[in-house]
Amino acid sequence: MDTSVLNVSCYKFVPLPDAPALREVLHARAVAAGLKGTVLLAEEGINFFLAGPAGAVRGFVDALRADPRFADLAPKESWSAAVPFRKMRVKVKREIIRMDHPAIRPAAGRAPSVAPATLRRWLAQGRDDEGREVVTLDTRNAFEVQHGTFANAIDWGIAKFTEFPPALRAHKDELKGKTVVSFCTGGIRCEKAAILMREEGVEHVYQLEGGILKYFEETDGAHYGGCCFVFDEREALDAGLNAAAQSLPKE
Structure with missing residues (x-):
């Protein structure tokens, strides 16, 4: 595995009323560090995907952590031979992941999460620790x-993610009596989804902590088939967090 370029992805739901001013600071900081990728800011939080030399990437994250609002950031890391982004973008958006459901405010309280190792164990045994059937969503x-x-x-x-709320309402009865673990690439969508499911009356709901990428990082990838799509030029990562063969350019 080539370890010349460090890729990180991370998000946090936290109130950012100063998002426009923060955008200018973070853009200048990222450009000065020679990083490429995307940082999304909104009143509800931050979501970023960055790549570059390890020291520069980790230095950027450390500088973010100096702000008490970001002190507990825990990026997911992977490596590549080349930077999979062409530019450095820092944008202010209405939501860091669009759901068009303004009542969902993860910063006000998260849905319960399940660690990757625990989900792996649940899937191996077919039930959670209380004996309920486990389904992944x-x-x-x-x-x-x-x-x-x-x-x-x-x-x-x-x-698109804005279709999730109506899809949930159409299928909600199918989830009754089961332990539902929502999952996504890095955790951001499944966090919002888990909160919505709880608000809609689905009783036993968890989000997969850190999403598929954290599952790959902390387990052997068992019970997952194929690769994980990522929104950069690598296209997809395998369970070892390497660019998947299907996403590599043909010679």
């Missing part, structure tokens, strides 16, 4: 699911 878009997903995962075939 893929909250990603259909084209992402095509690259890979958990075995027997529920997939409602949504084309």
Whole structure:
């Protein structure tokens, strides 16, 4: 595995009323460090994907952590031979992940999460620690699911995340009596999805902490088939967090 370029992804739901001013600071800091990627800011928090030399990337994250609002940032790391982004963008958006459901405010209280190792154990035994059937719910878009997903995962075939709320209401009864673990690439969508499910009355709901990427990082990838789509030029990562063969350019 080539370790010349460090890639990190991270998000945090935290009130950022100063997002426009913060945008200018972070853009200047990232450009000065020679980084490429995307930082999204909104009143609800931050979401970023960055790549560059390890020292520069980790220095940027450390500088973010100096702000008490970001002190507990825990980026997911992977490595590549080249920087998989062409530019450095820092944008202010209405939401860091669009759901068009303004009542969902993760910063006000998260849904319970399950650690990757615990989910692996639950999937191996087919039930949670209280004996309930465990099902995984893929909250990603259909084209992402095509690259890979958990075995027997529920997939409602949504084309964009704003379709998740109506899909949930159409299928909610199918989740009764089960332990539902929502998952996505890095945790951001499945966190919002888990909160919405709890608000809609789904009783036993967890989000997969850190998403698929953290599952790959902390387990052997068991019970997951295929690769994980990522929104950069690597296209997809395998369970070892390497660019998947299907995403590598043909010679």
